[in-house]
Amino acid sequence: MRASVLAAVVLAVGCGAPQAEPDNRPRMKQVAAAWEGSAALKQWREGFHPLDRQQWKPPEGFHSEQDQDAYAAQSFVLRTELPATPPPATAIRWPDRSGGGDGGTTLTLPLQTAAETYRELDRGPDGEPALAVTDVRFGEIAVRTSRGPARVPAWLFTVDGYETPLARIAVAPQELPKAPVEPLDTFGEGTAPLLSYTATPDAAELTVRAGHGSCDGGVAVDVLEGADTVVLAGRIVADAEPGTSCDAAMRVETVLVTLARPLGARLVIDAATGEPLR
Secondary structure: OOHHHOEEEEEOOOOOOOOOOOOOHHHHHHHHHHHOOOHHHHHHHHOOOEOOOOOOOOOOOOOOHHHHHHHHOOOEEEOOOOOOOOOOOOOEEEOOOOOOOOOOEEEOOOEOOHHHHHHHHOOOOOOOOOEEEEEEEEEEEEEEEEOEEEEEEEEEEEEOOOOOOEEEEOEOOOOOOOOOOOOOOOOOOOEEOEEEEEEOOOOOEEEEEEEEOOOOOOEEEEEEEOOOEEEEEEEEOOOOOOOOOOOOOOEEEEEEEEOOOOOOOOEEEEOOOOOEOO
16 A cells, blocks of 8 residues: 555644543554555545535524424425426536546436435424425535535425425435445544544645543544545543543534645545544
8 A cells, every 4th residue: 555655744632731642643554554545445536425414404594493303303295296207317527626627527327216315305204293395306416525526416305484495415325335444443542533524625624523521621633644545533632630520421522623735535534433534
C-alpha cells in the first residue's frame, strides 16, 4: 500500500490536561495502509455511495409535534396517484473539478419507481398521526457521495402544508464495499466515538461530531492524511475528576478539524471501526 505518502497532523481541541491519552498513531497507520490503493477504495471511488442521511428538514420547521412524530414513525397517507410510468433514464452527475470544462463524470444505474420509493418511505403504522402526500414528481437533488458532491435522480414528495418537498434518492442502493481492515474489538481507555462529519471538497476543514462522557474534558481528533484517505481518531481530552458523580448519557461535541490541504475526493475513515465515516 502507499503508506509512504501519509503525513500525520494532530489536532487537540478542548480544555484540561490529558490524563490517559491513547496513542492513536499505530492504529491510524494500520487503517490508512489497508485502505490506500485497495480494491475497496476503488469500489468507493467508482460506485455510487451516498454519505448524507436522507433526512427531511423543512426550512420552516415542523408545524406541530404530531407532524414531527409522524415523520419519525414513517407514517404517511397517500392522497394522490403515484406515477405509473418508469422514471426516465437519468445519470448521476459529478461536476467537472478539473477546470477543463468536460462536464464532469456520470454514472447510470437502475432507478426505483415512485411506488418502490414510497414503500420505503411509508413504513409506519396506519392511522394518526400521519403526513399526507399530495403530489409526487421526478427530479434530482444534490448529495454528498464517496467520490464528491453529485446531482442524483430523486422522487420529490409534496407533503400537505409544507413548501419544501420530501426528497428520496431514486437510485437502487449498491452494496457497500467490505472494509479491508477489521474493527477494533474493544475501544481503548480515552477513545471517543466518532459519529459523523460534514465538509466541502474545496475546503481544508472538517466538522466532526464526536461523543464523550458527561464529566470529562471534551474531545480531540487526531488526523492522518494520505493521498486518497483521511483517517480520523477521537480521544477524550481529560478524564473526570476522581469522585465526580457522572451520569451515563453520552454528550455530543462538534470539533473543527483543519487539514493540510483541501479534502477533495479523499475518503474519510474512522480509525476505530475501519469504516468510512459519514
